[in-house]
Amino acid sequence: MEFLHPNILLLADYGNQCVKQVDVDTGVITGYLNLTFCPYDITALGLNQVAVTMPGIGQIEVISTEADLSIKRTLNCYHQCRGICSTIDNKLVVTFIDPEKVEIMDE
Numbered sequence: 001m002e003f004l005h006p007n008i009l010l011l012a013d014y015g016n017q018c019v020k021q022v023d024v025d026t027g028v029i030t031g032y033l034n035l036t037f038c039p040y041d042i043t044a045l046g047l048n049q050v051a052v053t054m055p056g057i058g059q060i061e062v063i064s065t066e067a068d069l070s071i072k073r074t075l076n077c078y079h080q081c082r083g084i085c086s087t088i089d090n091k092l093v094v095t096f097i098d099p100e101k102v103e104i105m106d107e
Helices: none
Strands: 002-005 008-013 018-023 028-034 042-045 049-054 059-064 070-076 081-086 092-097 100-105
Antiparallel strands (some): 049 059, 092 100
């Protein structure tokens, strides 16, 4: 999960293969994006996009949160990427399970 704005929560829903945007004040799902594989973790990149790990295919999807949720671009990892967080200067810190490592990536 990741708070994008004070009242907007983004969820990487592994079981339903999607990203959901929820208004925490009302509990209403305000955005929904189907993905081709199960997302594992999510992190905010600024105010208008998030990055989501997709370990089953070794990719990170960068998703725009402006208007509707949509995929902006795909970053290939070539490994099973799991955890993800972003730094102040929009670098991604990504954990992998095979091989086990932590990597700092530029977008």
